[in-house]
Structures are given as structure tokens and as C-alpha cells.
Amino acid sequence: LIMPRIPPLSRKMNTYVTEEADDINEEVPDEHNIFTYGYAQAVKRGSKAKGLTDFFKQGGQNILDMWMGVAPIVMALGTIALVIAEFTPFFTWLGMPFIPLLELMQIPSAQAASETILVGFADMFLPAIIGASIESEMTRFIIACLSVTQLIYMSEVGGLLLGSKVPVNLTDLFIIFLERTIITLPIITLVAHLLF
Template identity: 25%
Template sequence: MSPSDTSQPRRYSRITVIKLLLPSLLGIFIFFVPITLSGHTTIALDHMVTGARSLLGEGSGLYAMAMIIAGGFYPLLSGTWRESLTSGVFTVLKLIGIPVAGMALTGWGPDFLHTPDMLPFLFDKLVIPVGLIVPIGAVFLALLVSFGLLELIGVLVQPVMRPIWRTPGRSAIDAVASFVGSYSIGLLITNRVYIAGHYSAREAAIIATGFSTVSATFMIIVAKTLDLMSVWNTYFWLTLLITFAVTAITVRLPPLATMDDTSEDGEPVAAKAPTLSASVALNFKEGLLMAISILPSIMSVGLAGLLVAKYTPFFDWVGWLFYPFVAIWGLEEARQLAQASAAGLAEMFLPALLMGDAGFVARFAAGVISVSGVLFFSASIPCIVSTRIPLSVGRIVIVWFIRVALSLLLAVPTAMIVNAIG
């Protein structure tokens, strides 16, 4: 055999490695490397979204309105509103989101809805950025999730998955994919694997309530709302660490610990990486569907949550249950943070919205809670209820309470350390 023959397999191997490595490295750069443009330092994806909004100008509001209308009517056109009572209820809430968004866009309606902390805040500071960042982010998430990076992470952490989180090795990929991708897609995958018998009821419930949190693109909105982009990498990785640490504890407590744990426990067969164009197209489609699904719910449920938080004592009452978990650290804004954390049950952005003017420690902790709580009624809870995973709303709320309490215990001292280090 000639030297050229012996070197051929090695050359093709290098090409394959490069094809897998370059997209992943580009994805890491876009999501995690801060760059400075026009005196503003943030990650590349945030710069892209800012540029897209500048190009759209006044049209950004019309774009968001179109997405909300599409999201409101999509369940009716696709027939998903018939799947369950919960699906039907949230279809109604999405439809309500259309006239609410119309009021935000036109200025029509009662004056108290147009105060800066109500409809203008929801529409301008939340809905428009989310409507842009989710589809744009989904395109670049393809670089992170489709070319071997997640599988590599999954292989590396397989030995620790069952001892720590009591789930099989394959769930490592589900866990990381949900965190850097989409909780809705993550839940669909988990549901399929559960129906196939490869996850037990307990394992599927652990993944759904502990790993299927909001994506990195949503975390950027939270960080921007709380003015945390200057510490983006610190915030992102510590939030990931706290989220998974809380999950490791909740899996050992009722109601998750008492669920059925029988399964075939099969492992997946590795699949060939898709082409870049196919992966980008698929992720963009999923990003659009996710955006139109969440935007009308943000307008209706988010507004309801803000109204309840501002004009009723409900979250104040619930917040007192969380107060000891914050007060133990001596934080001056303990009561406000506890009550804002309680509001996260309605919508994951509410803790960030309510704590936007607080001190650094309270803002950082609120940013962690918004993500590590995982469960909220405007999106993730109805997604879980619509699957075959045997989790009732009551069980989900109990898990949410445990998660928020534990998250506060960890997030507040972590934020104090970050603040001390500077």
C-alpha cells in the first residue's frame, strides 16, 4: 500500500473533525464571547438582535403583533387546542393576548394599563426582544446542538447522571439541549422517549421539571432586563450550576422520589450530524413556533401577573413562604426578592421585571430564580401537562415551590460572592 493510501483515512478523519468542530466553536463564540461594538460590550447574538431591531425601526412593533396574532390562532388551525383541557384554556389565554398586544401597540385602553411598568414594559422590553431573539438565536443554536458538542458533553457526564440526578446517561443530552436550546423541544423529546419505554415515569418527570428550563436566548433577555450583561458568562454558568444542583436535591424529595421508576432504560443509537442548511432550517422553524407560542401568553398571563403583583396582596402572601430562605442571609431586600420569586409561578420573567431596580445581589439572585425555578404557568407548565408524563398540576406546583426555596438558598450567597469579587 502506498504512503498516500495509508494517509487517506487519516485525512478524511481530520476533515470530519473540522466539520464538527468549526460549527461548535462558532456557536460558542456567538453565545459566550463578549465583543465591543460602538462602545457597547455584549455577546454577538445580542448585537445581532439590537441590529435587527434598529433595522426594523417602528416596524418592530408590527412584527411582534403579527407573531402574536399567528400564535393566538395557531392552536385553532393546528387542532392542538383539543388535546386537553389545559391546551384549551391556554388557547383562550393566547387569543386574549391579541387584543392586549393591540392595546400596547396603539395606546388604546385604560390609562392604568399604559403606565411604564405595565403594557409598555411588557411589549417594548420583553415581547419585541423575545420575538426577535428566539428565531435568530434558534438559527445559531443549531451550531451548538447539531454538530456533536452536546453528544460530547453527554458522553463526558454519563458516569455522573444516575448517581447525582437518578436519570440514565442519555438524559445528559436532553438536559443540556433543553438548557441551551428549547424547553418545548426538550419536552417533546423527553415525552417520545418516555412513551417508547426508555424513561421511567420518575425519570421523565425529573427531566421535565428539572432540566427543561428556558434557553440561553431567553436568559439573555433576563440578563438585559436586570442589567447583568456585564457579567453574562458568570451569570450563565452559575445559573446552570444552581439549576442542576437544585434538581439533584429535588429528585430525592417527594413528589418526584415516590414516582414509578420502571423502564427499559435503553440508550440511543448515535445519529449522523445533519447538514448545516438542514439543521439551520429546522431550528429556525422550531424557533418561530416557539416564539409565536410564547409571545401571546406573555401578553395575557404576563399582564395578569403584573396586575396581581401591583394591585393585590397575593404574591405578597405567597412570598412570605419564601422569606426565611432569603432573610437567613441578611439581605436588605429579602421581602421584595421573596415576593418577586413567588410571582415567577405566573411568568418566568416576572422576578426580573419586579427586581429591575434592586441592588446587584437581589438582581443577580432574581435572574437565577427566573431560570432555576423552571416551572411557570405562561408556558412550561401547560407544555408538561400536554405530554404523557404523569405529572398533575398540583405535583408540579409542589416541585416549583421546592425548587424556588432551594434556589434562593443557593442564589443569594452566590450573588454576594460575585458582588464581593467584583
């Protein structure tokens, strides 16, 4: 609800990727409501399907393209990020500005939790790996929820977005990651305080 209304996403053109798609009319005719029109459009689109064999063939091609194009990037970035996180103080330094915020939100083990906040940009599972030794269940809950809601991980989603026709660059992705972190952290912390 919030992200599309703030930069950098709010500054992106509201157009389709292909020029042919720009001619699509999304207005709902008077004789339909949004649900009946959506159903009619789905049936119309389904009638153009070539069959079950072509469906699985095209799906298999898409899967292979993803595996061959994205898997090496995922493994390389994930490994590099894990090495940096485990053997250097890099993410500790990056997390230091978050310590006062986490302490203000009364999150136990704020210093240990701060190290996991920005490491999520590299890979979704790194915060859980780094935060596994934290004793507080509440802090581990916050770390786990935050790592999922941050959504932009360079080892997976970020690599896919940069390789797609979606008009975002690395700077946009990092800004989106930070915004999602800042927006979801207070919500997750509030839920954690209610649960624990």
C-alpha cells in the same frame, strides 16, 4: 441531582410514555463502553432519517404546533399575572413567609425580594420586572438567578408540561417549583455573598 430523588418526581413510574418504548434495552453490551455504544446508537438512528426536506417539514410542523397551542396560553397567563403583581398585594402576601429566611441569609431589601420569589411561578420575567427598582445589586442578582433556576413557569414550561403526556398535574408543578426554590436559594445566596 436532587429533584428526581424526592417526591413528587420520585413517586412517578419509571416507564416510557408509549408502550412500544418499554421494550427498549438500555444495557451497554460488553464490547462497548457508554460512549462508543451511544455513538453506534446515534448512527443507527440517523440512518433511519428520511432526508433534509422531511427534517425541516417535521420541525416546521412542531414549531407551528407549539406557537399555535402554547403562545395564547403564554400571553394570557403572563398578562394576568402581571396585572395581579402590579395592581394587587397578592404576591406581597405570598412572599411574607420568606422575609425571615431572606433576612437570615443577610439579603438586602428582604421585603422587596420576598415579593418576587413566588411570582416566578406565573412567569419567568415577572421577578425581574418587579425587582428592577431594588437598589441592591446583590438582591437583583439573587432574584435574576432564582427566577431562571425555578424553571417551572405556568406561562411557558408549566403550560407545555400540562399539555403533554408527562404525568404531572398543577399541584405537582407547584410542589416542584417550591422545592427548586428552596434548594437553589441558599446556593445562589452563597454565590452572591462571594461575588458582592
